[in-house]
Amino acid sequence: MTQAVRWGIVGLGSIAHTFAKDLALVSGGTLTAVASRSIDKAKEFANEYGAAHTFDSYDALFESNEVDVVYIATPHTSHEVLSVRAMEKGKHVLCEKPMGVNPEQVARMIAVAEKNQVFLMEALWSRFNPSIQEARQLVQNGEIGSIGFIHADFAFYALGRDAENRLLNPNLAGGSLLDIGIYPIFLSYLFLGMPKKIQASSHFYKTGVEMQTSMIFEYENAQAILYSGLNSKSEMKAEISGNEGSIFLHPRWHEAQGYTIEKEGELIDYGLPTYGRGYTYEIEEVQDCLISGQLQSNIWSHQNSKDLARLLYEVRQKSGVIFPFEEQKQA
Structure with missing residues (x-):
């Protein structure tokens, strides 16, 4: 691919607006098309961001024929079906996290990508955050010794929202885990890999969704204490602690603008402000992969998405989180 990468967006909620603003900051790509079930909403969005x-x-x-890659920004439960339909039409896909509600969905999506020889990546934007990238490099270089402890949390108050809101609706795979618990789980996985035990x-809300979850990931010589919740705020400062020092990712750590090393x-504080909101880095990765002909990212690969889906599902099994559409399937 030698021309500018042509993007399309489906699902025009708040995250799509943030993505479109950051896309405008990245060279080599352009927003050419948007889709919504409401044509008025699509036209309004297109006018705001210059989509033709x-x-x-x-x-x-x-x-x-005006689109090379599609950003899927719809609720969790439609990620698989929309990604598959896009890939079967030959489109590359950047799918918002979680890529699938469970490991089976993720596996099917990857199989379709491989069959159609198209690019597919989970839009886990925190993986490309400069502070998180730098922290990982520091750990790999032995800056804080061997990791013995990780703490990461992500919580905000959301129980005042309408019961049909995607966060509180079990039919839309609501709850804290898939929406924000994915971030602490990802951080533990990034630094320590797959745990030996979880x-x-x-705790559950009146609508049936899980509203807060505490997790302990056990490793050979380390533990990760992780948390997500919708019934209160948390500090959202992450700690990666080794036998020779610690790294603290500044709040809100999943979109950190810097980090601190303690030895x-x-x-010592280090500022690393993101370019735009921070979606710019995953956009650049997608475009670089498409230009070089890669069908998956080396930074966040298909296997990484499979592993993350497996971890999320195992946490759900341990804590009793089953969505209605999964119960129907089991029955």
Whole structure:
């Protein structure tokens, strides 16, 4: 691919607006098409961000010759079906996290990508955050010795929202885990890999969704204490602690604008402000992969998405989080 990468967006909620703003900051790509079930909403979004083409159905965008790669920004439960439909039309896909609600969905999506020889990546933007990238490199270089402890949390108050809101609706795979618990789980996985054992406990809201979950990931010589919740705020400062020092990712750590290293009682702060909101880095990775002909990212690969889906599902099994559509399937 030698020309500018042509993007399409389906699902035009708040995250799509943030993505479109950051896309405008990245060279080598342009927003050419958007789709919504409401053509008025699509036209309004297109006018705001300069997209030349609007569609009142997602399939019409997937069939368009004006789009190379589609950003799927719809609720969790539609990620698999929309990604598959896009890839079967030959479109590359960046799918918002979690890529699938469970490991089976993720496996099917990857199989379709491989069959159709198209690019597929989970939009786990924190993996590309400069502070997190730098922290990982520091750990690999032995800056804080061997990791013995990780702490990461992500919580905000959301119980005042309408019961049909995607966060509180079990039919839309609501709850804290898939939406924000994915971030602490990802951080533990990034630094320590797959745990030997998982402990997890959840509290549930009146709508049936899990509203807070505490997790312990056990490793050979380390533990990760992780938390997500919708019934209170948390500090959202992550700690990676080794036998020679610690790294603290500044709040809100999943979109950190810097980090602090503590060694021998001395604290040194490093500022690493993101370009735009921070979606710019995953956008650049997608475009670099497409230009070089890669069908998956080396930074966040298909296997990484499979592992993350497996971890999320195991936490759900431990804490009793089953969605209605999964119960129907089991029955």
